[in-house]
Amino acid sequence: MSPLYTLTATSLNGTPVNLSDYAGKLVLVVNTASQCGFTPQYAGLEALYQEFKDQGLVILGFPCNQFGGQEPGDADQIAQTCQINYGVSFPMFAKVDVKGSNAHPLYKWLTRALPGWLGKSIKWNFTKFLIGRDGAPIKRFSSITKPESMAAFIRKQLQQS
Template sequence: MTPFHQLTATSLGGQLIAMSDYAGKVVLVVNTASRCGFTPQYGGLETLYKKYAAQGLVVLGFPCNQFGKQEPGSADEIAQTCLINYGVSFPMFGKVEVNGSAAHPVFRYLKNALPGVFGGRIMWNFTKFLIGRDGKPLKRFAPITTPEKMEAAILAALET
């Protein structure tokens, strides 16, 4: 089992979820926020999820309040924003930190595997990590990269 598949996270509804549940799937992990300039990317992420779920894509959203306090809401408020405003149906997790000593293990692992331009730190909301079916991190995308611009990389991962 890969290191990614050994990790767990708590869903927005409070259930502990093993990343091994996503073994054999292409996973896109995203740190999200409801009050960010990039928040409309929820719509593009949902479009990708619906378009490719049957082929094995899963999007995992991890709300984060570390950047500009742009995710101040409770789990219920986050769920309402995602569903009502963007129709999000992909799995959402409880609010996490992505940097610092309290960074969630999923993000500690992904930042170590794909450090990015800023030496391992996540600089803002909607940083995205693409993980192959085998659990190995493949590519990191900046917050400004729209979901539509990731489609070719997702298709390539789905084909392997």
């Protein structure tokens, strides 16, 4: 069984979620922030989700305040930014650390499995990790990778599985 399916996370509304709920899905994990230059990527992520959710893609957003203090808000403020400004309908989770000793176990696992160019650490907001339907990490995308540029790769992964 994939380590992904043994983990839990807290939804933005405070409900515990077993990540095994996403078994069999192509999962895109993204660390997000509401006051970042990359925040407009929420719109592109939502567009990907709408295009591919019926084929098995799920996007999981994890707000993080570790990069320039760009996610200072509480859960209600984060939800408002996501839903009102960008129409986000994919699952959003409670704020987490994505690097350091207090990093969420999901991010500890992902950064070990898919290190970046400069090592395992995440360098900024909107780093994206794609996990296959079998729970195996497939690819890491940098913050500067726009969601729309990932569509062909995601489509290929959905067709292969």
